[in-house]
Amino acid sequence: MADTTAHKDEEQAPITERIPAVGWVWKNLFSTPLNTVLTLFSLWLIWKVGFSFVDWAFLKGVLFADSRVACREISPHGACWGIISERFDIFVYGRYPHEHRWRVNLSFILLIVALAPVLWETMPFRKRGLLFTVAYPFIAGWLLAGGLFGLDPVNTRNFSGFMLTLVIGVTGISLSLPIGVALALARRSSMPVLRIIAVVFIEFIRGVPLITLLFIASVLLAYFLPPGTDFDLIIRVLIMVTLFASAYMAEVIRGGFQALPRGQYEAAEALGLSYWKSLQKIYLPQVLRISIPGIVNSFIGLYKDTTLVIIIGLLDPLGIGRSLLSDAKWAGLAAEMYLFVALFYFISCFAMSRYSLYLERKLEREQAAEQN
Amino acid sequence: MTSVTTDPAQDPRMSGASKPPSLFDGGLQGFLRRKEVRAVLYQILAVTVLFAAFAWMGNNVVINLKALGKDFSYEFLGQASNYDINQRPIEYDSQSTHGRAMLIGIINTGLVAFVGIIFASVIGLLVAIARLSPNWLLSRLAYAFTEFVRNVPVLLHILLVYGVVITVLPNQREGEEPFTLFDRVILSNRGLFIPKPEMHQGAGYLFIAFLAACALAYLWRRYAKVRQEQEGKTLPVLLPSLGLIILLPFLMWLTSPDSLTFSIPEQGRFNVKHGLRLLPEFFALTLALAIYTSAFIAEVIRAGILSVSKGQKEAAGALGFSRLYALRLIILPQALRVAIPPITNQYLNLTKNSSLAIAIGYQDIVGTIGGITLNQTGREMECMILVLLLYLSFSLFISFLMNIYNRSIALVER
Known part of the structure; x- marks a missing residue:
């Protein structure tokens, strides 16, 4: 008898407690009527958008084909990824001369080498690696443009595709950082004239769209x-993009200065350090460290903004894709092309934003540890 | 900082007690080493360099313009533009002036910015709430939405949405029936046609009625607040105010229907006549900008809501607030206080990004004065200066409004 009651009790325990997965589903998806409605709505949305997308892109999609017509013969209602698989090299190298493509490849590899000491903090010989990182933009510039030390010159008009994105991105970030620091210092300076110049410059740049600055680069700069x-x-575009990025960078760095505890400034003054010494030994190392997530974020912004150059006629991956669409072989495949380019940007920007989040968390942990 | 003098009088920094410090203590070298002297010198240097650079550039401009046989003048703003604009909220044809074309560009930019900001805020708020929802599936969906949208360039969004809008809307040329609403609104791939208000004599009274309604609504709000503070009773504010603002001008209009008439779109054989036309480019641009910006706004609002301490939510629950009321009266006001400055930045970004209209041929500031006018008149300098000034004014105007709002919700500390 006692046995059966115990058994009964066990049976009467709600199913949500007996099977953890069911409990989780109940609690997170169906706990209230509203919750149930929201779950059903989400499921409907996933079904509606997700399934038809998977069907079009993968189930009915054609990966390899050498023209739109060939695609349609295999599968009339699916995606035609031939535009990507056939012309992948165009997306990467653009119109860079065929025989010199190794130079682009080499600069991609060197970029990884240059990034390693930044990302990997316990790397052996990290200090020397960082020196290479600083030198990288110049080395890559020489590799890509050539003209010195026996490398054949390549007309910069041929810079296009993903390598153009990289050229603009790397130049923008590496030059905007020092200029941004200088602007932030000027804006915080006690000298009114310097402060005013910095404020006017930063607020002007931040008040106008990048596209107008690019227009100035293409039609107006020659007048000056x-x-x-x-x-x-x-x-000209690189100059404008750098100026644009430095104004935003200056604000990030200024935020870093403001986040630095007051005691640091007082300590530097109490030690009798000169302005430049305290900047070099006390402020900048800390400020840059605090600002790294913000710097990465503004780099993501800059990287996404590189697409705007297509409006003044340069061909980044998006521009290359659009020019492919005007080819009769590939016309009408706009959705595939846009999705590919979107995926390309998504992967790189998402990776960077995850990295910035990781840094932010690490910084928080370190600060918490310092306080204990 | 090298002097290790034992005599305080020798050291300019310590001589304060005996005699007032002079700038010239310690000879020329000491003079140059003093902080305030150096500061002045640096600034003089900066100004000189800046002026030299500007003078050099200005000189180049003069030489270059002369070589091209151009001058610097804004007379072209008064001349006939000779080009057409596809979306004209005000009267315009190719005989109108360049100045008027620019005005249409400004209105078109303002329209995108205004509608885009409203949509971005609403979508952003909804996504933020979805992201914080206890429903796991919904919050994951919202997360996927924000991450995808944030990490794809805005230009790509615009082109993608434009492509979708153009394919989804019924194509009239291929004989598809346009969507209509009460025969007053027509929607097809040629655009959205809505009744266009036309003001005549006496429209000023309508405006006065509108202002009066706003004033009354404001007074009602203050009265409701006073009553609430005295008696603890909550009077409805939103609905009566809205009713007042709609009803009063409407009554005024009934008294003299001729003061404001509507030009109603009519489906002709090939074309829609009359009415106000909003281009598909306008929707595509507005929608794309709203979606792109909403992802950022959602993140900002989410961070704001998370920054409100848990105790506030628990206290609201203990006081018997329902979840909706707690969100509206306790959580959101505190969250917005943190979120308003970054949201302002997002509004500014949306307005600046609206300049990408040029990619899909919507004629905003860049499309009119910075595009066709620039190319027709060849006055790059004048046009670009105007474009920059216009965007700066837009930015300043939005910052100004948001600053007022920010001040009104800021924490008033004793």
Whole structure:
């Protein structure tokens, strides 16, 4: 008798407690009527969007084909990824001369080498690695453009595809960081004239869209230079993108200065360190460390903004894709092309934002540890 | 900082007690080493360099313009533009001036910014709430949405949404029936046609009625607040105010229906006549910008809500607030206090990003004055200066409004 009651009790325990998975589902998906409705709505959305997408892109999609017509013959209602698989090299190298593509490859590899000491904090010989990181933009510039030390010059007009994104991104970030620090210092300076110049510059740049600055680069910049000076569009764009990024960078760095505890400033003053010494030994190392997540975020912004160059006629991956669409062989595959480019940006930006989140968490842990 | 003098009088920094410090203590070298002297010198240097750079550039501009036989003048703003604009909220044709074309560009940019900001805020708030929902599936969906949207360039969003909008809307040329609503609103791939208000004599009274309604609504709000503080009774504010603001001008209009008439779109054989036309480009741009910005706003609001301490929520629950009321009266006001400055930044970004309209051929500031006018008149300098000034004014205007709002919700400390 006692046995049966115990058995009964066990049976009467709600199913949500007996099987953990069911309990989780109950608690997280169906606990209230509203919750149930929301769950059903989400499921419907996933079914509606997700399934038809998977069907179109994968189940009915064609991965390899050498034209749209060939795709449609295999599967009339699926995606045609041939535009990507056939022309993948165009997306990466753009119109960079075929025989010089090794230079682009080499600069990709060197970029990984240059990034290693930044990302891997316990790397052996990290200090020397960082020196290489600083030198990388110049080395890559020389590799890609050539013209010095026996490398054949390559016209910068051929810079396109993913390598153009990389050129603009790397230049923008590596030059905007020092300029941004200088601007932030000027904005915090006690000298009114320097402060005013910095404020006007930063607020002006932040108040106008990047696209207008790019227009200035393409139509107006020549007016401000002595007659006859003619330097190519890429350099003009790089100047504008750098200026644009430095204004945003300056604000990130200024935030870092403001987050630095007051005691640090007082300590530096109490030690009698000169301005530059205290900057070099006390402020900057800490400020840069605090600002790293913000710096990475503004780099993501810059990286995404590189797509805007297509409006003044440069060909980044998006521009390359659009030019492929005007080819009769691939016309009408806009959805596939846009999705591919979107995926490309998504993967790189998502990776960077995860990294910035990781740094942020690490910084918080370190600060918590310091306080204990 | 090298002097290790024992005599305080020799050291300019310590001589305060005996005699007032002079700038010239310690000779020329000491003079140059003093902080305030150096500061002045640096600043003089900065100004000189800056002026030299500007003078050099200005000089180049003068030389270059002369070589091209151009001058610097804004006379072209008064000349006929000779081009058409596809979305014109105000009267315009190709005989109108460049100045008027620019005005349409400004209105079109403002329209995208205004509608986009409203949609971005609403979507952003909904996504933020979905992201914090106890429903696991919904919160994961919201997370996927924000991450996908944030990490794809805005230009790509615009092109993608434009492609979708163009394919989804019924194509009239291929004989598909457009969507209509009460025969007053027509929607097809040629755009959205809505009744266009036309003001005539006496429309000023309507405006006065509108202002009066706003004033009354404001007074009602204050009265409700006073009553609540005295008696603890909550009077409805939102609905009466809205009713007042709609009803009063409407009554005014009934007294003289001629003051404001509506031009109603009519489906012609090939074309829609009359009415106000909003282009598909306008929806695509507004929708894309709203979606892109909403992901950022959602993150900001989420961070704001998370920053409200748990005790506040528990206290609201203990006081018997329902979840909706707790969110509206306790959580959101505190969350917004943290979120308003970054949201302002997002509004500014949306407005600036609206300049990408040029990618899909919507004629905003960049499309009119910075595009066709620039190319037709060849006045790059004048046009670009105007474009920059216009965007700066937009930015300043939005910051100004948001600052006022921010001040109104800021914590008033004793």
